[in-house]
Amino acid sequence: xxxxxxxxxxxxxxxxxxxxxxxxxxxxxxxxxxxxxxxxxxxxxxxxxxxxxxxxxxxxxxxxxxxxxxxxxxxxxxxxxxxxxxxxxxxxxxxxxxxxxxxxxxxxxxxxxxxxxxxxxxxxxxxxxxxxxxxxxxxxxxxxxxxxxxxxxxxxxxxxxxxxxxxxxxxxxxxxxxxxxxxxxxxxxxxxxxxxxxxxxxxxxxxxxxxxxxxxxxxxxxxxxxx
Amino acid sequence: xxxxxxxxxxxxxxxxxxxxxxxxxxxxxxxxxxxxxxxxxxxxxxxxxxxxxxxxxxxxxxxxxxxxxxxxxxxxxxxxxxxxxxxxxxxxxxxxxxxxxxxxxxxxxxxxxxxxxxxxxxxxxxxxxxxxxxxxxxxxxxxxxxxxxxxxxxxxxxxxxxxxxxxxxxxxxxxxxxxxxxxxxxxxxxxxxxxxxxxxxxxxxxxxxxxxxxxxxxxxxxxxxxx
Numbered sequence: 001x002x003x004x005x006x007x008x009x010x011x012x013x014x015x016x017x018x019x020x021x022x023x024x025x026x027x028x029x030x031x032x033x034x035x036x037x038x039x040x041x042x043x044x045x046x047x048x049x050x051x052x053x054x055x056x057x058x059x060x061x062x063x064x065x066x067x068x069x070x071x072x073x074x075x076x077x078x079x080x081x082x083x084x085x086x087x088x089x090x091x092x093x094x095x096x097x098x099x100x101x102x103x104x105x106x107x108x109x110x111x112x113x114x115x116x117x118x119x120x121x122x123x124x125x126x127x128x129x130x131x132x133x134x135x136x137x138x139x140x141x142x143x144x145x146x147x148x149x150x151x152x153x154x155x156x157x158x159x160x161x162x163x164x165x166x167x168x169x170x171x172x173x174x175x176x177x178x179x180x181x182x183x184x185x186x187x188x189x190x191x192x193x194x195x196x197x198x199x200x201x202x203x204x205x206x207x208x209x210x211x212x213x214x215x216x217x218x219x220x221x222x223x224x225x226x227x
Numbered sequence: 228x229x230x231x232x233x234x235x236x237x238x239x240x241x242x243x244x245x246x247x248x249x250x251x252x253x254x255x256x257x258x259x260x261x262x263x264x265x266x267x268x269x270x271x272x273x274x275x276x277x278x279x280x281x282x283x284x285x286x287x288x289x290x291x292x293x294x295x296x297x298x299x300x301x302x303x304x305x306x307x308x309x310x311x312x313x314x315x316x317x318x319x320x321x322x323x324x325x326x327x328x329x330x331x332x333x334x335x336x337x338x339x340x341x342x343x344x345x346x347x348x349x350x351x352x353x354x355x356x357x358x359x360x361x362x363x364x365x366x367x368x369x370x371x372x373x374x375x376x377x378x379x380x381x382x383x384x385x386x387x388x389x390x391x392x393x394x395x396x397x398x399x400x401x402x403x404x405x406x407x408x409x410x411x412x413x414x415x416x417x418x419x420x421x422x423x424x425x426x427x428x429x430x431x432x433x434x435x436x437x438x439x440x441x442x443x444x445x446x447x448x449x450x451x452x453x454x
Contacts, residue, residue: 079454
């Protein structure tokens with residue numbers, strides 16, 4: 001018996017894998033599938049929606065649902081707090097503020113945050129350590145209007161403070177690789193030129209720019225996901 | 228008027244951002260929210276489910292739904308076909324098979340695919356080019372049992388062939404950074420030690436191991452997403 005939407009999803013996927021329905025084919029309507037499987041139309045709808053979100057099906061208004069020609073596989077990536085990521089690996093977390101000053105961000109940072117050039121922002125550089133060894137170098141520009149109170153960033157990382165005080169922001173993330181500069185290598189205790197895994201994040205609270213941060217991870221760091 | 232689940236989602240998010248509901252707070256039941264908003268309980272359910280999938284809420288069987296204490300932000304990552312990724316940047320795509328041989332994979336590859344050590348697999352090394360410049364070096368081990376016909380991998384990349392013939396597989400993905408070895412640097416026309424963005428994928432078709440591939444991307448490559 002096909003009961004839940006997960007069963008319908010599995011059966012649709014089975015037919016696609018078996019090439020009963022081939023890439024580009026329009027599949028039967030929700031009504032027809034509901035009738036065939038003996039379930040509510042809402043159940044079929046849920047299953048097809050999930051498969052569309054995964055990139056397996058393409059739903060086209062009026063033209064029906066078809067098997068994706070070039071499925072873009074969609075993976076879900078967890079972006080944890082750096083402390084929780086390190087503790088999750090069973091290592092002891094510590095944190096060190098390296099510098100804190102008001103300054104004008106580079107034009108690219110101002111542009112990404114939609115701020116005028118020359119606007120003053122709080123520039124924080126800090127180090128996240130795992131078992132007392134450098135793990136992540138954080139270079140952050142913070143919109144001072146975000147700070148209703150001025151936290152002591154020697155005691156709490158901006159990462160933690162923002163999450164507690166300006167949570168549920170929206171933002172862009174970009175992942176890349178870069179050779180460590182001489183400064184980065186020194187701060188991270190690595191040979192110059194080491195390959196760093198870079199996470200760049202730009203964050204807004206509704207329409208207000210909050211922060212622009214570059215997290216440089218030492219070799220060995222991995223982000224994992226499944227498709 | 229609060230009509231659709233997107234409106235309910237936005238209102239719940241607004242209350243969380245306004246700290247009406249704080250991290251760790253249990254929020255009202257679906258019934259109470261449906262009554263307050265004047266919508267069906269299924270509409271509230273859909274909105275809360277989305278927010279739970281995004282990591283904003285935690286749904287606990289019997290204990291109700293609460294605002295996540297440490298929200299793990301979840302981002303969606305598109306994993307496109309290398310050709311489409313290059314063409315999507317407006318560059319001309321080309322492909323070159325560098326080597327093809329039957330061999331025993333390194334123990335780590337055999338282990339990841341769940342194959343006995345010493346099992347013979349097809350080893351393919353190929354280059355994906357953008358505007359005639361090396362963009363991605365692909366090092367792939369392929370389970371020969373996957374190949375019912377033997378394609379000519381000079382003409383079609385394994386990437387494309389698998390998508391057309393063994394689509395909708397499941398798999399693990401790992402993202403990391405690595406310094407180019409001397410060989411990699413030579414094949415990618417880069418200085419030795421250049422920081423490469425590495426995507427490792429291991430793929431199964433239901434329970435059958437299909438392939439294990441390492442895609443090394445030249446500097447400048449970025450994966451982008453939003454939260």
